[in-house]
Amino acid sequence: MVRVVHYLNQFFARVGGEEKADIPLAVMDGPVGPGVALEKELKGAGKVVATIYAGDNFANEHRGEFVEAALEKLKEIRPEVIVAGPAFNAGRYGSACGLFLKSAREKLGIPGVTGLSPDNPGVEMYRNSIYIVPTSGTAGGMGKALPVLAHLALRLGEGIELGPAEEEGYLPRGIRRNVFTGLSPARRAVEMAIARVKGKPFRTELAVIPFDRVEPPPPIQDLSKATIALVTEGGIVPLGNPDQLETRNANKWFHYRLGGSDFKRGDLEAWHGGHITDWVNEDPDRNVPLDAARALEQSGMIGKLYDEFCVTTGNAGNLSRMRRIGREMAEYLKEKHVDGVILTAT
DSSP, X not given: OEEEEEEEETTTTTSOSGGGTTOOOEEEESOOTHHHHHXXXXXXXXXXXXXXXXXXXXHHHSHHHHHHHHHHHHHHHOOXXXXXXXXXXXXXXXXXXXXXXXXXXXXXXXXXXXXXXTTSHHHHHHTTTSEEEEOOSSGGGHHHHHHHHHHHHHHHHTTOOOOOHHHHTSOOOSOOOOOOOSSOHHHHHHHHHHHHHTTOOOOOSSOOOOOOOOOOOOOOSOGGGOEEEEEESBOEEETTOTTOOOSSSOOOOEEEEOOSSOOOBTTEEEOOTTSOOHHHHHOGGXXXXXXXXXXXXXXXXXXXXXXXXXXXXXXXXXXXXXXHHHHHHHHHHHHTTOOEEEEEOO
16 A cells, blocks of 8 residues: 655645744644545555645745755655645645655655646746646646546556656656657658648647747836836845845845945845856946946936845746746835836846
């Protein structure tokens, strides 16, 4: 019988709602909440031996502590497979499921599977690292998700290598394997081209991930009355990086006071793994152009420079995380009545 650990957030573990989102990781024996239905779907071939749960805020805001606690509990329980969620379209929950499964696989060699809506940010963050079953956007899809999760969990727990995504029912992971079809590449390419011309279905052997096209906003009509903010993905922060902004693959962003009219060496420093930071550290204005922006303000070209700058690190940035960070920055600046942004990059 396959030993299964089920990961849930505080809500599905029936501990509480948003008021319990900060609770640290803990364990309950056996199945809880949707775990009861999950165990039924295992049909006697597997058993939910424990439920690990944590608050969504705790999992995302204390990632190191969350992972450390999760690994310690998994070492004690010794499951053969993990099922996380499903989290549907809940962003924090989905991110926590992905981090939990990725850490367990990489550090302990324990396989796992979760269920997420394709729109969940956890998909882009972890789809290359874990198995994700596509779900609906809400818990109304629980009944459809659990049988697939149980089926894949049993196969993973038994050490069976899963087949292609479209056959097994999980989202593509960007992994390509050589398969002998008996047809030459030229023949396959011609057959796909003919099928496309005739409007018949075909499947490409090299899927290209599209990038979003962002439509530019309308121009500011009168810059002399506008409040402008400085934003950078250059990873420039106060000395010592007190908030621990990542040097690559950032998950966070921050806002800091600008101060006077010019940055000096020692005011800020760059924590960025994608370029040599010496020149920026020598003169932080090269990354956050406070001196030039103050000149625009003093000349009357812009009405006012907002007194904070926003920063993250763009190096090796995950697209879904960058979308989230950009959206959060925009919402924050909009609340501060900022009219436009000067965005500097490395």
